[in-house]
Amino acid sequence: MAELELDDLTKVFVEDDGNEIVAVDGVDVTVADGEFLVLVGPSGCGKSTTLRMIAGLESITSGELRLAGERINERKPADRNTAMVFQSYALYPHMTVKQNMSFGLEESTDMPAAEIAETVTEAAEMMGIGDLLDRKPGELSGGQQQRVALGRAIVRDPEVFLMDEPLSNLDAKLRSKMRTELQRLQDDLDVTTIYVTHDQTEAMTMGDRIAVLDDGVLQQVGTPLECYHEPANRFVADFIGEPAMNFFEVEVQGDRLLAEDFAYPVSNETLSTVGDRTELSLGIRPEDIELRTEASSPHDFETVVDVVEPTGDENNLYLTFDPDASEPDTFIATTGGMNRIEAGQPIVAHVPEDAIHLFDADTGQAVKNRSLDDAETLGRAV
Amino acid sequence: MTQTRLDDDGLSLDRIGIYAILLGLVVFYLLPLEAGIVTSFKTMRAYGQTAPFLPALGGFTVAQWSSAVDQLSAGLFNSVLMAVPATVFSALLGSMTAYGLTNIDWRGQVGVYVLFVAGIFVPYQAVLVPLKRFWSQWAPLHIWLEPIWNLTGLGTDYAGLLALTITHIAYGIPICTLLFRSYYKSVSDEMVEAARLDGASIRRIYRRIILPLSVPMFAVTLIYQFTQIWNDLLFALIIVGPGDASVITQSLIGIGQSEAVTNFPLQMAAAFVTALPTLLVYIFFGEQFAKGVTA
Known part of the structure; x- marks a missing residue:
């Protein structure tokens, strides 16, 4: 077990024609001993490259990688005390499950065969694949292959687990089951883990902390609830949360934020945090929009329901200010699944001021996040 | 419907x-x-x-076949001695080369690969004279390996057969490399990386992962190379020449022609005896061959 430090880690790929592409740009994170860190971002954001640098499959252009305080930039992949689980599982198709799991121990240690067999059996029992040891990967289901891949990593008894979208090849039901199982496993083994995914649900549910990456640059590191309620910038706000946060481009005029379709009055307190900025993005999470039948406050806006998406437990409502347009601009509000609401129906959306986020329109930096009287305590308690 | x-x-x-x-x-x-x-x-x-395609009911005989086997047995032995190692080594070296050029990353490998591809297109005729000079003047195996010829009692003629074997290996490497490379490109990079993380060296990855997965492609290259090498006459004529070490294709030319009339029945039997080994190779490796071709 050990702490893993990524100190200003940078990867520059040089193309054949001399073009330089910065894939990872100065990523700075310290993963505590036994912590489960999720590296999340859209595809091409550099999260896999970061993981591959840690594994040693990709050289580090600059910056330092330290395991338990010791620089490991130059160490061979096999000598870094990490084990990786790949998206494709990367099992050896001509070997049985037992041989797949023994391979690493045979190649990297002097462990006698009997001890290897014992370790492998133990790990297989733990993963619930004890009865599959003599099968080949081709005869296993996706979920079983996934377990073999995990078992192969566990057998190595590494200091750090590296996981590259390990659940993305599973069907939805199995994925959520394996999600829980993986968390429990990581908890039991208490091994430092870095988990790469593009799926914000996995990030929210699995990580002790989330590191959000975009375009090679680290956007925010924090607990899932911090990232959700106190996003550092508009990118994080947009990326974390499903359905995503609604954004409106607004202009500050006096004590009001002027959007295309509405004017939103704000308090002096909010105005003071805005300072002398004039162009802002106003963000509001779908579940923070309250639906009413009559407009009674300045934060109530008359809208029309464009589309209703029932998900059972709740309804996603696509609301619009402009019902006559053929493809109207919409924003999303969620409401309980038992509410009977139909498309075309007029409805009043209440946007409470303590739930709004404001972002600088140019830089995207958060100017004001929602006030967190309840959520803050929640976030810290995790 | x-x-x-x-x-x-x-x-x-x-x-x-x-x-x-x-x-x-x-x-x-x-x-x-x-x-x-x-x-x-x-x-x-x-x-x-009788007409050539009608059976001769009265004049049936297997004498032509036994005579053909008699006359070809020395050539058959020499051909096996040459073609089997030549086939195996050209396939093995081609596989290793392709692995080095495909699954391992190093600078300038495309340039090297292009040279290999170019090697496929060098026509036999263009290298005949240099090849002959090379083996007689620069690499005179009959002199270098004299103790071996004396000890085994094979005679120096067999230096030519060894030279022919090496020539076929060298000539076969480019096409084998090409075939294996296309196959290795489909091998998952993640799997090779997993093996690296598991602590396997480049050599061990080849030995334990790549080689066992190459069986179908080996069937393809073995059949292809064996047929090519077995049927070759041109290199054999130039490098081995007449003598004890002649291969079967060389023996086949002269058969049935020494008599006053050309003995066509004997020639036919001899041609079938000569072709039989390539047929057997197809039968033995046929199933794997189909897998390799469709892979």
């Missing part, structure tokens, strides 16, 4: 026409083979009295 209806009134004029043409083609292609087989079982007398 359409399919069954076609089958129902299957004896339409169209279908009869198609079958007639197919049958004609089958006869056209198989007749020479049939004539060869039939002829090889005829006595010289019967050969003169």
